[in-house]
Amino acid sequence: MLNEQQLKRVSEAVFAIASAPEVEVILSSSDSSLTRFANNTIHQNVSSADDNLTIRTVKAGQVGSASLNRFDEASLRSAVKAAETVMELTRHDPDTVPMQEQTECHMKNRTFFDSTAEFSAMDRAEKVSAAFKMCEKAGCEAAGILSSGSSRIGIANNKGLLQFHESTSAKYSITVEADDVSGWAEITGRNVDELDFTEATERAIQIWKDSHEPAQLEPGKYDVVLPHDAFANFVLFLSFMGFNPRSYHEGTSPLSGKLGDRVFGKNITLTDDFDHPLSLGMPFDFEGTPRKRVDLVKQGVLENIVYDRKHAVKYGEKPTGHGLKQPNAYGAFPGNIIMDAGDSSMSDMVAETDYGVLVTNLHYVNVLKPSDLTLTGMTRDGVFLIENGKVVTPVRNMRFTDSVLRVMNNITHISSEVKPASAFFGGSFVLPAVRAQELEFTSGTEF
């Protein structure tokens, strides 16, 4: 794993070699491991130690870029030459902005835990072995992952910028299966010692137990209770396509032209906060700009979107520290959305539902219609019919097809507990569970 001193040494070597007026170095280094299991046995067990260096050179609005994973002088010279050759051949971009100057950035929360960085293959085997025993006792089989590792990222440029951040993370995800039904649970955090593996395994087993002999439910509109991770699927596409500066200003975001307008229900407040205690964020973006806490939606009103440096200058705004590696056409997106908690609970949501469904998680959610952010996806790993405030029976999985904008305007209950949550296609949010009215389910499946 490369450290801050090595970042300084490598970046100074690159600056000495390069002739471009502006030179930027992004150094990333990771040591990650993942134990993968299925059928109550480990079937894949991997570890990867890797480093990467990206050099960006800029001269009069012309940009070049080259990446490598070797740091000897000959390799650095070759990469600088490649970046500068490309730079000379590309066209002038009038929107190119000067590189970020040094600005202090801070995080109040601890992001690196030695116990997580050093969590060994045998440690992981012990944890998953305990899960296998619980599943065998219950009569089911476990499939999932336990990952742990550390990563470092540093950004430096020849204008004096030097940002460095290190972090650890761990994730345990378990699917419990047998008798043609399944249950699921997932936990994640910076510190593996704080993850309650037993609770997660018990939760997945309980969902599996409750899922036996599912009934077939007709497609239609149902009030739906969405736990944190299921709800994350709606937030994920909002983060990519809603608050992006390029699409907002070009008129292709579903929120375009609506800054200052009420876009969601009054009970919805969304903030991008890299330094929330449960967030897995970092204190600067991939341009080295300090990341800001941004109020995106306040009581349903669209307050802000996020900006990288290029789009901030282009549209007369201030960068918020959400930029991606340059050059890129996409711009920026808020990757650490936090939604304000409410005063409800999952049990209250069920109790206050006359007729609806309780979902465990969603699968393969994708955009069907960008204009109103209509998504489609399947339920998975436990779906239950609610009648008169009680869960009455498990039901077979169904496909929903509905608009994020409509869902965010029809949330009736928000849990008081927020958790780290990610969608099928990723994301790192801190979200409550919610109850939404009349989610449209459009078809069913055979299990």
Added chain:
Amino acid sequence: MKDLALHCIDTANSLGASYSDIRIIEQTDEDIATYNGAVGNIGLRKSLGYGIRVICNGAWGFASNNVMTPEGIEKTTARAVAIAKASATTLKEPVKLAGKEVHVDTWRTPVLIDPFDVPVDQKFDLLFAIDHELRKDTRIRMASASMGFTREHQWLMTSEGSWIDQLLYRGGAGYQAMAVDDSGERQVRSYPSSHRGQNMTMGYELVESLPLLEEAPRIREEAVQLLSADPCPSGKADIILDPTQLCLQIHESVGHATELDRVLGMEANFAGTSFCTTEKKGNFRYGSDIVNLVADSTVPNGLATIGYDDDGVPAQRWHIVRNGIFENYLTNRELAHVVNDDRSRGCNRAMGYQNVPIVRITNLSLMPGEWDFDDLVADTGDGIYMMNNRSWSIDQRRLNFQFGCELAYEIKDGNLGRMLKNPTYQGITPKFWGSCDAICGQDHWQLWGVPNCGKGQPMQTAEMSHGSAPARFRNITVGVGS
């Protein structure tokens, strides 16, 4: 390279491994793009490293690194062995590799023009010309054009005695235009197809063979026309799917469904499992009699066309579905024995040196029928012809799918009629393939690349191609969410 590889195998032997292999990979990638008249992306990436797999105490361990020294190899091999020993603590049955594979060989993707020899400014000139053409109508708010190329040099050594040197080239180009009107309606058209255009195992001659600039006016006009097109009707309809959509249909509902690791539950926590369980082999009706789906890692220019997979198994061609009946899985050496195959089908592939090989879809295609396209439209009477994938989703057993396309045409009285926007269709896999009653002939057959298939934990992306000719499916649910 060979000395480092031998050092790995010797180290693994000395640490008690019963099997070991090392893949050393030197890879160069170039991605360039334009966006609305400016450089959208430019990146040249080079990497060199290795991934080491061992079986120790009957279980797998894998570790990767980029320190290209004997000490780095020793440390990484020891890490892989320690991981395997940890895996073995939960072992039920020791890993059993199918059929000994010993090959000393060299394989090269046939390339006429090395894309890395073509100057960046020449590539940008073409992309900017396309960009300019697409944005001639002010309703085109977003125009993006891109090219991407990969040169992957692999050296694989196994403790069984294989030493395989492969040089693989992949690449392609494409573009997209988004039209927006004052009401907020937005429509997208891509060329030559969605999912980054067309991608193949070819050199820059692929880019030169595509009429990219020539087709840009049509794509621009179609995107604008879609703004005022009628929506796809909802209900049941006979549909004809173009190869640009069948590509994803084959990928999601046949390719992933017949990956043996999924079938055996190894992907259950993320990508899911499969309805196509092992008792169905050789007897399950997957589609109608005319449906023949063939896996082929030897097909010219396919994105998964290779000499050997990452198990060191030679490329092959075989039926997944023959005359509608499910016949074989996509397999690797670890799992082939489960379905009583004495040899792997050669589908084990990894993304780069950093990842462990897993079962991946290879090139998988629907074999052509005998229909002429115009005759098929005429015979259909009333229906919908859909093309170019825009949206995709399928359940975790690969049964309930729903696809959206960029563009459709109504078929009325045996002719192609009005343009339809937001076309979608939904079905259940075996019922859907069972409703296929006509496939166009070889003259209409096209091979399309999927350059970004995600699978596994940690997530890996892989590449493959799917060929087909336009095919008709009867009485399909259409217009969901239109």
